[in-house]
Amino acid sequence: MINVFWHSLMASGRWKLIPALIMFGLTQLASMQGWPTLSCFILSAIGIIPIALLLSDATEEISEHSGPTIGAICTAVFGNCAEFIIALSALRLGLIDVVKASLTGAILSDLLLVTGLAMLVGGLRYSEQSFQATMARTNGAAMTLAVMAMALPASLISTSGIDDPVAIHGLSITVAVVLIVIYFLTLIFSLATHSHLFDPLHVEGDGLSLAAESTASVRLMPWIVQLILSTAFLAYQSESFVHFLEPATKQLGFSALFTGIIIIPIIGGFSEYIPAVKGALRNRMDLPISLAMGSSLLVALLIAPALIIIGSLIGQPMDLDFTGFEVIALFFSVIIVNFVNMDAKSNWLEGVLLLGMFAIFGAAFFYYPT
Template identity: 50%
Template sequence: MSIKKLLSIGLLIFIPISIAAERLEWGALTVFITAAIAIVPLAIWLSTATEEVAVITGPSVGGLLNAVFGNATELIIALAALRAGLVDIVKASITGTVVSNLLLVMGLSMFLGGLRYKEQEFQPVVARVNGSTMTLAVTAIVLPALVVSTSGGVNEPEIAQLSRAAAIILMVVYALTLVFSLKTHSYLYDVGVVELEEEAAAEEDHKPNLWLWLGVLIVSTVAVAYESEIFVGAVEEATKGLGLSPLFTGVILLPLVGGAAEYVTAVSVALKNNMDLSVSVAMGSSLLVALFVAPLLVLIGQALGQPMDLNFNLFEVVAVTAAVALANLISLDGRSNWLEGALLLATYAVLGAAFYFHPA
């Protein structure tokens, strides 16, 4: 049995434990830890159900499902935090998801894959397209912060309007990337679907049931939403007790909880020498967050009356810019090795330490 299956089954025990911890008031830290662990297997089941439905429905519908549900766990947790008024943590989680996917996920994949294979290859054209699109997303994230820092004073309504305009543009760009990847240039992205189909065919008597996996998808989504409410309800008190700032919580802890499925998938396929899919998972997840999840949260947050915008603090902007620049530089040649993975991991570790000691 694979590590992914072991985690998806073994950690389910923490769902009733987390519910009991919350109902019986075992303390914020206990609730926080048990709910965080409970979200991990649910995220894996959500990801697995999406992949299975993608195999059954074919490349076009399957690709669209992956695009929509690829970061569903992170989006659900962020929405729960947004409803609770934890805007700073939501903003930090956006930064953290992009940084962790580009540095931690891709770094682990390249490092562990590089230890097994001397050098691994992937399609540089896909990395270049993703890199160019990520550069646009970073620009949209940088500009509101630059407007605030370079002007004498900008009112919050004006920043909100700028954020709404940028959010709409980013969502349009995301729609264009879907057309590019699913329609006009789908042949460049076929490797992901092929890998999923081969894994499905390799299992003896594997007969995917569409309605079964749709049921798993719905149940997993509802369960993640429920556990996210428990998790978010304890996050402030628990992290304060641990001496952690909202910035560190959002940038480091939340992406580790919500992105567990992507981490396991990316690393496991890298160990099978399929860096195409591994890089696609890491960079695709970052794109989804930057071009769809973040803009959607801005629009929803403002609709709920929460002061959600794209005005990130300059330290977060620098972190995202550094992550995108380094990931683009390393993936440019379409080759990877363990040292490049180590460089990405080292950068993530330095940024993690900086966020930990940041007084924000």
């Protein structure tokens, strides 16, 4: 097993392992030596990045062997791994407001930051890039419905004046169960019954022999091992990050809302930026679009409901009662991305517009009253 993992590290480059080990060691040293809280927070945040790079390399390699649809889902799942672990750690500590804000932030960063960055970088290299129109429309419709379902409890609570915590939590649990069922149905739709909509270029019977498939699976094993071990290191590093999160952000003057919506998604979602940018640079815009939409759907339909259910099981009840401005931000983001993707083409200016919108939302949440 050690030999397999070593070969995978050689494949991905030793230079990516060294900073990961250095930052991991510095984080633990700072924690044990009682360094200033802000220093520990910065080290733990930076330490997530090289581990996320190793995770990104593994998911990208696995995606290359599994096709674009399964690859995008795999990248979305493990790309959101850091955000989920951070949110789960914060939930265990009772930082409910931070967790709820991080869910909104994850969707905003996927739709605006990941998509915008890919369109900007790809547009600087190619005059115009195109992607599958059917896939964009299908994912866009699903994302719109997912955000509406996720925001419905908050809208109901604000318009009806419900203030009974038991009723609000019961409504949130009910919606969470429905959203999880919908997510698995979307997987069946995209991977089984209507897979041609997401991978129309797929050709049956590509002529690979059994021996070639066996060789490919053997070569894939080191990346699977790297994926598992990187996820484990990421979980441990994320625990350190959350431990210093609240006191450090208070020193910096950041509210729980701004921390969850901007700080956590930018750091936790780092492993999504790399494959998105690489796909754009290779003129394969289907990957960034699928990744951004797939990650957003994963957060809205699986991660958010899962945290609701887990919170009730560990004695940290959480609901879907988001602030009104969070709901507005989610709706605007979905509408903007759907408009940009309408013609199934992208350029660098559209990327700038999406990134600019993310920056505006960041400023708005920074000045949002605590």
